[in-house]
Amino acid sequence: MTGSKILAAVSSIAILVGAIWSVSGNASGAQSKSNAPAAQPAATSQTTKPQAKPVAKPAPNGPDVQLAKPQRRGPVTHLPIPRYVSLKGSKGNVRRGPSLSHRIDWVFTHPGMPLKVTAEFGHWRRVEDNEGQGGWIHYTLISGVRNVIVMQDMVSLHARPDPKSAVTAKAQAGAIAGLGACTHDWCEIEGSGADGWLPKTEIWGVDPDETRD
Structure with missing residues (x-):
C-alpha cells in the first residue's frame, strides 16, 4: 500500500471514530437530561416534610376528680351563705326590707326555731323557715346555735x-x-x-x- 493510501485510510478511521464518539456523547447527554428531575410542584411536594399532628394524651387511669365549688360568703360576717341559725328569743319580727322603716311581714314565736340565712346587709339578715317563709331580721334576734x-x-x-x-x-x-x-x-x-x-x-x-x- 502506498503512503497516500495509508494516510487516507487513517483519516477515514479517525473521522469514523469521531462520529461515533459524537453520537454516543449526544445520546448520553439526552439520556441524562431525561433522567434529571423536573422542577415541578409534584417533585417539590415529595421532598416537603409532613406536618406533625398533635397526639392526644391518654386519659389517666385514676378516678375522676371533681373540684369543689367555691363557697359563697356573706359581705358582712364573711360566714358561709346560706347557713343555719336559730331564733334567740320567743319573738322575732321579720320585715320586708333591711331597716325598721319596712313593714313587718312575719313574726316568729318559737324559741330556738331553726332559720336559714340567705343574705346579709348591715345589721340585718335575710332568713327563711322550713316552709320558705321569711324576710329580714335584725342580727341581735338570731343565734348561731344549731337546732x-x-x-x-x-x-x-x-x-x-x-x-x-x-x-x-x-x-x-x-x-x-x-x-x-x-x-x-x-x-x-x-x-x-x-x-x-x-x-x-x-x-x-x-x-x-x-x-x-
Missing part, C-alpha cells in the same frame, strides 16, 4: 345511726331539737330529755351533705 325541726310525725330515734338499732324515743312533727353529730345520712338530736339518731330526711336545719362531729 333542727322534725318534719314527720312520730319519728323513731335510734341508739345508733342504724335502722336496726334500738329505738330510744319518738318525736312529733314540729318538735324543735338541738343538733348534734351528723354522718352523711344520719343526725343525732336532743330535746325534751330524749336523744337519738334519725335520718337527715326526717329533719330540717342541716344540709344533705353536711357532716358534724
